[in-house]
């Protein structure tokens with residue numbers, strides 16, 4: 001007998017059609033292997049007691065949590081995102097600074113051309129227009145001369161070779177050692193790299209001191225937010241392969257033109273609202289609820305309990321153990337506690353005049369690593385400048401800042417001194433306001449062996465999934481890594497909800513690897 005179609009039924013039908021359509025479109029649509037089938041059987045058994053009309057609860061509204069919500073709600077899965085703070089964005093957010101009277105970012109965040117999932121997330125949520133793409137990087141040498149670093153017409157991996165040869169602060173011997181080092185680093189790593197730091201690897205590969213200080217340090221410390229003596233070789237390799245060698249555009253830098261709170265503000269909320277994804281800020285989750293061995297919901301600080309079909313824990317790595325206390329949850333969080341953290345500092349300066357019209361600069365042989373001219377960046381693209389015409393706002397970023405972040409006044413003095421060495425007009429300019437922000441646990445530290453501590457998004461506990469830049473993505477702690485983790489967690493949930501064997505794909509493809517790069521470096 002025909003049954004009437006209810007609103008719930010229609011919603012569920014839409015969801016199934018959407019899931020099926022994505023699965024058909026998916027390039028990963030391959031026949032399931034035996035191990036896939038047995039995992040599926042186990043998972044379906046695990047999921048049987050969950051009510052799929054209940055929302056998937058996502059704990060944490062950083063990029064990982066937001067990407068999980070975006071991926072699931074795109075396919076019609078009901079989601080409820082709970083964020084303890086008053087705003088979304090997590091570690092990529094802004095705050096009201098009383099000294100300047102402005103809303104400023106905790107630190108300038110940039111993305112790169114190779115960050116395909118972050119870009120996809122921005123496109124899906126309608127915020128992709130709020131970036132400017134830098135196709136020319138300004139390297140300021142120790143003598144203050146600016147080298148404009150941009151791609152030639154040569155194919156990858158040689159597209160940046162002419163720009164590299166123009167870096168006058170590297171001698172012929174330095175350049176030759178770097179070229180050899182890059183060639184060795186790009187090829188698949190042997191087992192001897194285990195527990196070797198990048199600094200040891202560079203020394204073993206006869207890199208000159210100048211090459212280490214003015215090239216490897218400059219690129220890697222800001223990309224990985226860690227010092228060379230603490231970086232796992234595999235992460236260093238990833239930066240160069242994905243960013244500089246595999247594709248012509250992977251290295252381009254993408255800078256938000258608006259404060260991070262605006263970026264992850266209204267447009268995102270409107271997008272989630274249109275998909276009926278519920279976002280609750282100022283909502284602190286204090287515990288996960290379990291029934292038997294399965295996670296069934298969460299408890300909030302005020303004692304309220306909420307049931308869920310699944311829970312995604314998308315909090316920073318150092319907050320995980322406070323939510324995974326009792327067995328069997330405690331086992332999930334064990335290895336995560338061994339991950340270490342690295343600090344990043346940003347020095348915000350407002351001058352009474354323009355000190356340079358460069359939109360950004362990479363500073364060589366300085367404590368200051370990157371300069372962002374926020375007045376310029378915000379006023380290009382036709383958007384309102386973040387400050388009035390009598391104030392010019394610059395931000396200096398120092399990654400892995402543990403040696404200099406102790407005394408903020410001293411750091412400000414040092415940075416201003418360095419800027420005046422490069423741009424003498426700083427000496428006659430008046431510093432109106434300054435502010436230093438140090439995030440001591442900015443990112444997890446990519447120390448040798450840290451990859452083994454990063455858990456996958458699917459846990460051994462039914463109903464519990466993990467997301468966060470610290471989960472196993474192969475990426476360092478970045479917005480891209482966080483978004484990837486969110487999409488991976490969502491894919492696992494979709495796979496568990498869908499009775500068919502084809503799991504919908506949310507993860508975007510990487511940039512294609514150029515033929516010559518594949519051949520030269522044996523890249524896939």
Ligand SMILES: Cc1cc2nc3c(=O)[nH]c(=O)nc-3n(C[C@H](O)[C@H](O)[C@H](O)COP(=O)(O)OP(=O)(O)OC[C@H]3O[C@@H](n4cnc5c(N)ncnc54)[C@H](O)[C@@H]3O)c2cc1C
Pocket residue numbers: 059060061062063064065082083084085088089090091092106107108109110111283284285286314315316319344345439441442443467468469470477478479480481482
């Ligand atoms: C200073 C600094 C500079 C950086 N620069 C860059 C850059 O230039 N480019 C780049 O790609 N990346 C950069 N990063 C890294 C990037 O910000 C992070 O990798 C990314 O934002 C992490 O996202 P996430 O969602 O994994 O974690 P988070 O952003 O930490 O999000 C976790 C969320 O969980 C919430 N939460 C925690 N506990 C609870 C609870 N009990 N209940 C509810 N909610 C809870 C937190 O409030 C937070 O909002 C930088 C980071 C910092 C700190």
